[in-house]
Amino acid sequence: MLTASEIERMFTRTDGSYVFARWGRPICPVVFGVQDETLVIMKSAIEAVCIASGHSTDELDPELGSNLMMFFFSDWEELRAVPDLDQMIPQLDSVVDRLVAAQANQYRAFRFDEQGAIQACFVFLRVDEALQQLGADSLALSQAVQAMFLWSQEAFQSRSPLAVLDNGTTVMRPEVAALLRAGYDRVMPVRADDASHALRLAARIEGAL
Known part of the structure; x- marks a missing residue:
């Protein structure tokens, strides 16, 4: 232990x-950029991790609709073209510049409520060779775990x-x-x-x- x-x-x-x-509220996930079978795997992994944690999922958040948004894509530059994404991710252009320079394959951004609990999480996955080598089950479970807490960058x-x-x-x-x-x-x-x-x-x- x-x-x-x-x-x-x-x-x-x-x-x-x-x-x-x-999280201070049930997690209501939505996943973009994947096929239907992968979508099912992602949502099942989130539900499984929530159950194991003693937390819960739901279909819709009363304030945000979906509060865990996961985006799959092939190039960080694609983020600049997503409508209204700059309203969810402050200083989006500089964030994209940093991720490109670091050759990163994933990024998470969190929002918090007035108690400091996680209110929303935005997960961005650039599907490079390293992520492609992971099975869908492993990738889904790993991302679900990493969205449950505000972990340190080196966790x-x-x-x-x-x-x-x-x-x-x-x-x-x-x-x-x-x-x-x-x-x-x-x-x-x-x-x-x-x-x-x-x-x-x-x-x-x-x-x-």
């Missing part, structure tokens, strides 16, 4: 600040949140699933900016064993 120090690193930003946030850089069983099935790593359950425990805050929060998460994980 994850230690408090390991959990702390998963929510520590590059500037050294600790920031945790989870999964050195190790995937997923594991492959002997029979070839892809699942969440047990320690990641335990962290999701702890973070979505009703007694835990929807947002935390103090690293002592990591100690509380570790205690809840240990208490559930």
Whole structure:
């Protein structure tokens, strides 16, 4: 299981600040740029991760309609042509410039409500060779996990949140699933900016064993 120090690193930003946030409302996903069979896989993965976390999904958010929007495309430049996207992503042109320069294949942007909980998440996936090598199930599950919290930029850089069983099935790593359950425990805050929060998460994980 994850230690408090390991959990702390998963929510520590590059500037050294600790920031945790989870969804404060049901997740209502919509996916653009994929075929119908992939759409079903994506939505099923989101539902499965929510169930495992103790959270929920819904068809429509009363304020936003869809609050988890996932876009699949082949070139970052395509984002500049998406109508009204600049209203969802501030300084869209400079964001696209940074992603092109970094040769990135994914980007997530979050919005938060007045309590600091996640209100919306926008996921952009440039399907390059690395992403093409992932099976649809693995890609869907990985993206679902990464949309559940405001993770640090380095949370999964050195190790995937997923594991492959002997029979070839892809699942969440047990320690990641335990962290999701702890973070979505009703007694835990929807947002935390103090690293002592990591100690509380570790205690809840240990208490559930």
